[in-house]
Amino acid sequence: MSSAAHPSSLIGLPETEIHTTVREAESATVPWYIWTGVAGVTSAFIGGQWDVSWHRSIGRDTFWTPAHLMIQLCGVIAAVVGLYLVYQCTFRPESELAASSVSVFGLRAPLGIFVAAWGGVAMITSAPFDNWWHDAYGLDVKIISPPHTLLILGMRAVSLGVFFLILATMNRAADEGSENFAPLQRLLLYLGGLTVCGQMFFLQEYTTEVAMHRVIAYLALAIGVPVALAMVSQASRFKWAATTAAAIYTVLLIAEILIFPLVKAEPKLGPVFVPVTHLVPTKFPVLILIPAFALDLLWQRTQSWKRWQVALASGFLFIAVLVAVEWPFSHFLLTPAAANRFFGTIYFSYFQNPNSFDFRRVFFSPDSGVTLWMGLLRASIYASISAWCGLAFGKWMRGVRR
Numbered sequence: 406m407s408s409a410a411h412p413s414s415l416i417g418l419p420e421t422e423i424h425t426t427v428r429e430a431e432s433a434t435v436p437w438y439i440w441t442g443v444a445g446v447t448s449a450f451i452g453g454q455w456d457v458s459w460h461r462s463i464g465r466d467t468f469w470t471p472a473h474l475m476i477q478l479c480g481v482i483a484a485v486v487g488l489y490l491v492y493q494c495t496f497r498p499e500s501e502l503a504a505s506s507v508s509v510f511g512l513r514a515p516l517g518i519f520v521a522a523w524g525g526v527a528m529i530t531s532a533p534f535d536n537w538w539h540d541a542y543g544l545d546v547k548i549i550s551p552p553h554t555l556l557i558l559g560m561r562a563v564s565l566g567v568f569f570l571i572l573a574t575m576n577r578a579a580d581e582g583s584e585n586f587a588p589l590q591r592l593l594l595y596l597g598g599l600t601v602c603g604q605m606f607f608l609q610e611y612t613t614e615v616a617m618h619r620v621i622a623y624l625a626l627a628i629g630v631p632v633a634l635a636m637v638s639q640a641s642r643f644k645w646a647a648t649t650a651a652a653i654y655t656v657l658l659i660a661e662i663l664i665f666p667l668v669k670a671e672p673k674l675g676p677v678f679v680p681v682t683h684l685v686p687t688k689f690p691v692l693i694l695i696p697a698f699a700l701d702l703l704w705q706r707t708q709s710w711k712r713w714q715v716a717l718a719s720g721f722l723f724i725a726v727l728v729a730v731e732w733p734f735s736h737f738l739l740t741p742a743a744a745n746r747f748f749g750t751i752y753f754s755y756f757q758n759p760n761s762f763d764f765r766r767v768f769f770s771p772d773s774g775v776t777l778w779m780g781l782l783r784a785s786i787y788a789s790i791s792a793w794c795g796l797a798f799g800k801w802m803r804g805v806r807r
Contacts, residue, residue, distance in 0.1 A: 435588055436574065441486055442521060442567035443592055449479035449528075449560050450599050450657075453606060454687060458665050461685040461754035464674030468536055476556070477532060483525030483563045487518050494518075505573060505806065515573060516805065521566025527559030557607055564603060568596055572640055573805045579642075580806075590641055597637030597646065598653025604629045605654060605691065612691050614750070615762040617735035618771035620780025623724060626691065627788035631723050632795035634697055635716075639799025644705055651697035658690040662749040672755040681755040689748050692734055696726040700792075712796055719796075720789025724781060739766040 452475025459472050494506040494513040506513040535552035575589035605612070611625040634647040643649070665686040672681055699722055707715045737743055743750045753763065762769045772780060 445479040445482035446564045448475045452476035458684045462670040462681050480525040480528030483521045487522030490514050490518050517566040517569030521563045524559040524562025531556035572802050593641050594649045597650040601633050601650045601654045604633050613688055614735045614738040615769045618768045620772045623784040627784040631788045631792040635792045635795025636799040640802040645701050647697040647701045651694040655690045655694050662686040677755045679753045679755050679757050685752045692730045695730045696723045699726045716793035717789045719792035721785045723788045724785040
């Protein structure tokens, strides 16, 4: 709280001036519900990565694993905090948030609260659905199953809701020239990094190193990544936003590769092809950091261009740079030089068959010739559409005030 709002400085002031002074002091701090939302999204990210590692190291376990609880904590936080703030805005019009709320079916709250609350409900709903799915169909090793899809969509909704909350507060701070703008912008960039992590999490079945000489890997990345990078760039108003978001994704996944193997674990299910003794981490991150940097440079120099022109150039640039760096790098990851703790190619799931492509360190059904070039052209077009959507949505988000 600023010195102007210190209790001793309020003595003798009229009540209206006291409320004004306190409100001004509160506006100079990041609201508690934003910190809570960011903590919830962080918990879901850590829990999601931990859960995949748990499945790869231990197998399908009880619902009450620490990883599952960390994921669902995000949903619980979104639901509980959302209901509280809806109550405050709807039934207490003098509430600080009431003036920046919208109405949905007679209830009032900031737009981000409604989005995050829906996500929280979806996440909580996915838990019994996932248990039923496993009871009905047995163990699955796929990221994209119906209950997992509902869970991930819920996580994305919570993340987007918190994104809206930060953005609305940040936009109001920009209008008022508040010193609160900078910390809110940093939080937005951090959440943008987690958003990129979420996109890449959903694509990881297509982007393992043995699949990176296939067109489908670049098609998946073209659809899922440019939209997130462009949205964060436009919404945050920071010239290196895409680079920052991609760097957060890269650093967090490398941290997982270095930390998870320090935790002891062993399989509880069979058959066991690999004698795992510790948590198996994720694969090394895709090098989206380099094309993200290229996009930031492009966007800084094309501010006078029409949106479709920027999007078209962005899509082709993204795929061209990504292929230029990832194609040879994925080949490097299959060599003995990458078989170490940093790159993490020495780690395998307990159920990994010794005859698998990963074990043999060879590419799975690589594309070449006309199929490859036509596929990359298609990926460039998809990336352009994805970038256009991100640029448009991010630009719209600059107008969010509620």
